[in-house]
Amino acid sequence: MLSGLPLLLALAAAILFLIVAGSRFGWHPFFALFVAAVGLGLAIGFDLPQVIALLKEGFGGLVGGVGLLIVLGSIIGVALERSGAARRIADLLIGGGGRLGLRLVVLGAVISVPVFCDSGFIILAGLLPALALRAGTKLAPLALSLAGGLYLTHTLIPPTPGPLAAAANLGATDYIGTIMGLGLVVSLPALFVVWKSAAWLGARIPARPPAAAEILLEATPGLLPSLLPLLTPMVLIALGSVLQLTTEPGGLADYLRWCCEPTVALALGCIPALLLPSATPKTEWIKDGLNLAGPILIITGLGGAFGAILKASSLAADVAAWVGEAALSGSALLGLGFAIAALLKTAQGSSTGALVIASGIVAPLLPLAGFSSATDLALLTLAIGGGAMTVSHANDSYFWVVSRFSGIEVADAYRSYTPLTAVMGFTVLVTVLLLGLVLR
Numbered sequence: 001m002l003s004g005l006p007l008l009l010a011l012a013a014a015i016l017f018l019i020v021a022g023s024r025f026g027w028h029p030f031f032a033l034f035v036a037a038v039g040l041g042l043a044i045g046f047d048l049p050q051v052i053a054l055l056k057e058g059f060g061g062l063v064g065g066v067g068l069l070i071v072l073g074s075i076i077g078v079a080l081e082r083s084g085a086a087r088r089i090a091d092l093l094i095g096g097g098g099r100l101g102l103r104l105v106v107l108g109a110v111i112s113v114p115v116f117c118d119s120g121f122i123i124l125a126g127l128l129p130a131l132a133l134r135a136g137t138k139l140a141p142l143a144l145s146l147a148g149g150l151y152l153t154h155t156l157i158p159p160t161p162g163p164l165a166a167a168a169n170l171g172a173t174d175y176i177g178t179i180m181g182l183g184l185v186v187s188l189p190a191l192f193v194v195w196k197s198a199a200w201l202g203a204r205i206p207a208r209p210p211a212a213a214e215i216l217l218e219a220t221p222g223l224l225p226s227l228l229p230l231l232t233p234m235v236l237i238a239l240g241s242v243l244q245l246t247t248e249p250g251g252l253a254d255y256l257r258w259c260c261e262p263t264v265a266l267a268l269g270c271i272p273a274l275l276l277p278s279a280t281p282k283t284e285w286i287k288d289g290l291n292l293a294g295p296i297l298i299i300t301g302l303g304g305a306f307g308a309i310l311k312a313s314s315l316a317a318d319v320a321a322w323v324g325e326a327a328l329s330g331s332a333l334l335g336l337g338f339a340i341a342a343l344l345k346t347a348q349g350s351s352t353g354a355l356v357i358a359s360g361i362v363a364p365l366l367p368l369a370g371f372s373s374a375t376d377l378a379l380l381t382l383a384i385g386g387g388a389m390t391v392s393h394a395n396d397s398y399f400w401v402v403s404r405f406s407g408i409e410v411a412d413a414y415r416s417y418t419p420l421t422a423v424m425g426f427t428v429l430v431t432v433l434l435l436g437l438v439l440r
Contacts (some may be wrong), residue, residue, distance in 0.1 A: 001045030003314040011310070011361070014040040018357065019347040029353055030295075033302040041309045051309070058308025059301040065168040066161070067297055072266035073159035074296075075289030076229050077115040079273035082285055085226035086111055090124055092223060100135045101145040102195045108149025109187060113157055114230055116292075117150035118401045125405035140416065141202030143406035148194035148420055151398065155351045155385040156428070157183040159233065159266060161293075162355035165300040166384050169307050169359035170366065172377035176262045177241030179378040180234070186382050186431045193427045194420065201416040208407040221276050229273035236265035300356055307360025315364045328368035330376070330440055331433055334383040337362045338429045341387025349396040354388040375439050383432045390425025393418050 002010055014036045021032035034055075041051035080086045090107055111120045124146060132139040158164045158176050163183070167173055220226070240260025247253035258264060274282050341358035345351055362380070366372065371380060392399045393414065403413040 001314070002043060004318050007044065007313060007315060007318060010040060010043045011315070013043075014306075015344070015357075015361075019344070022347075022349070029299050029350065030302060033299065033306060033353075033357075037302065037306040037309055040306070044309070044313050046309075046312070054308045054312050055305040058305035058311075061308070062165065062168050062304025063297055063301040065173045066164045066300065068263045069159055069164050069266060070161045070296055070300065071290065071293045072263070072270055073114060073161070073164075074293040075286055076159075076233070076266065076269050076273045077119070078285050078289040078292065079270075079276055079282075080111075080115055080226070080229060081119050082280070082288075083226075083276035083278050084220035085229065085276055086115055086120065086124070087127075088220040088223060088226040089230070090127060091220070092227075099195075100131060100137065101141055101199055102191075104131075104142055104145040105149035105191050105195045105198070108146045108151075109153045109191060110230075112150040112153045113160065113234070116160075117147075117154040118398050120150045121147055121398070121401050122405055128406065138202060138207070140205050140207040140406070140408060140412075141199045143207055143402070143408060144198035144202045144416055144420055145195060147398075147402040147406070147417060148198055148424060149191065151389055151392070151421065152187055152190055152194065152424060153183070155355065155389045156187060156382055158237075159262070161296045161300060162352040162388060163381060163385055165303060165352065166355040166359035166381050167377070168300075169304060169356065169363050170377050170380060171363070172374070172381060173262075175241075175374035175377055177237045177244075177260075178374040179381050180237060181241065182375070182378045182435065183382055183385075185435070186386075186428055189431050190424055190427045193423055197420050197423050201420055205408060205412040205416050207412075225272060225276055229269050229276070232272060233262070233265040233269035236260045236268065237262050240265070296352065299350075299353060303353070303356030303360055306357060307363055310360060311364050313364075328365060330369050330371065330436055333362065333365060333369040333371065334380060334432055334436055335429070336365075337380050337384040338387035338390075338425075338432075341384045342390040342425060343387075345388050345396075346391055346393070349392075351388040351396075351398075355384055358384045358387060379432050379436050379439070383429060386425045386428030386432065389421050389428070391418050392421040 018032050018036050021027040022029060037055055038051055041054060089111060108120065128139055128142050132142055154160050155162055157180055158167065163179060167176060167179055172179065237260060240257055243253060243257050243260060337358055340361055341354045344354040344357055371377060399413065399417065402417055403410055408416065
C-alpha cells in the first residue's frame with residue numbers, strides 16, 4: 001500500500017487529472033471525480049471491492065449529512081427568485097442616499113445566501129442602468145460591486161451548497177450556526193474591500209449592458225413575506241448555536257434546539273417561501289429546486305467519496321511522522337486549505353467543486369493541528385471558502401454571467417472582475433488567520 005512520498009505523488013496526480021479532465025478535455029465533473037477517486041484508491045493499493053465500498057460510504061455519508069439542506073435551500077432560492085421577492089429585498093437594501101456601491105455589495109451578500117450568485121446577478125442586473133443614471137455614476141463599478149457581494153457569501157456562508165459540503169467533509173455539520181456567525185464576521189472586511197476595489201477597478205472600464213439584461217418578473221410581494229423565507233432559517237440556526245452554549249439538555253430546551261437544527265430550520269423557511277404569491281403553480285418551484293439541487297448533490301457526494309479514499313489511506317499518519325513531535329500549526333493548516341482550494345478553483349472553475357475536494361483533502365490532517373472545536377472547523381471551512389473564490393476567470397460560468405449581463409467586455413472583465421476575486425480571496429485568508437490567532 002502506498003505511503004509517504006509515493007502517496008503524495010499519487011494524490012498530486014489525481015488532482016492534476018481532475019484539473020486537466022475538466023479544463024482541457026471538457027469532462028463532466030461527475031465522471032472526472034469518479035475516475036479520479038477510483039484511480040487513486042487502486043493506486044494506493046486498495047482492491048476494487050474495497051474502493052467501491054469506500055466510495056459508497058463516502059458518497060452516502062456526505063449526501064446523508066447535507067442532502068436535505070441543499071434541497072431545501074435550493075427550493076427557497078428558487079421561490080425568492082421566481083416570486084420577485086429577491087427584487088423586493090433589493091429595493092429595501094438599495095434604498096436612497098449615497099454610497100450606492102456599498103449598498104450593492106451588501107445587497108449581493110444578502111441575496112446570495114439563499115440564491116445562487118449566477119441567478120442573483122441575472123435577476124438584479126436589470127436594476128443597474130437605472131441606478132447608474134439616477135446616481136450619475138458609471139455602471140461598471142456598480143456591476144462589480146454587485147458581482148463581488150454575490151460571490152462572497154456564495155463561497156462562505158451556508159446554506160449555500162459549497163460551504164455546507166465542506167463543513168460535512170470536515171465533520172462540522174453540527175456547527176453550521178458557528179460557520180454562519182464567523183462567516184458574517186469574515187465577510188465584513190471583505191465587503192469593504194470589494195466596495196473600494198470595485199470602485200477603483202470599475203472606473204477604468206466601460207460597461208454597456210444588453211437590453212436583455214432587464215429581467216421580467218411577476219409583481220413583487222410585500223416586504224415582510226419577501227424577508228421571511230430568508231430570515232426564518234438564518235435566525236433559527238443562529239438561535240440554535242446560542243442555545244447550545246447557554247442551555248442544558250432536557251425539557252423545553254431540547255425541543256427548541258430541535259427546531260433550530262439546520263434541516264428543520266430550512267424546512268420551516270420553505271413554508272413562507274412557498275406561500276409567496278405567484279401566477280405559476282408552486283409545484284414548478286419545487287421541481288426547479290430539485291432540478292437545481294440534483295447535480296450539486298451528485299458532485300458533492302462524489303467529493304465525499306474522494307475524501308473517503310484519502311481518509312482510509314495513511315496520509316494523516318505520514319504527515320504526523322514528518323512533523324515528528326511538533327504539532328501541525330493551525331495557521332499552516334488554514335493556509336494549506338486556502339491554497340488547495342485556490343489551485344482547484346483557478347484550474348477547473350467550480351467554487352463548489354473546489355470547496356468539496358479541498359475539504360476532503362485536508363480532513364485527514366485535522367488531528368495533526370488539533371482542530372476539533374466548532375471555532376476551529378468553522379475557520380477552516382471559511383479559509384477553504386476564501387480559496388474557492390480565488391480566482392474567477394473564463395472557466396467559471398459566473399465570470400460569463402457577470403460579463404454578459406453587465407455589458408463588460410471579456411478583456412475588461414479580466415482586468416477588473418478577475419483581480420477583484422483575487423483581492424477578495426486573500427482578504428478572507430488574512431481575516432481568517434487573524435481570527436485564528438485571537439480565537440484559538
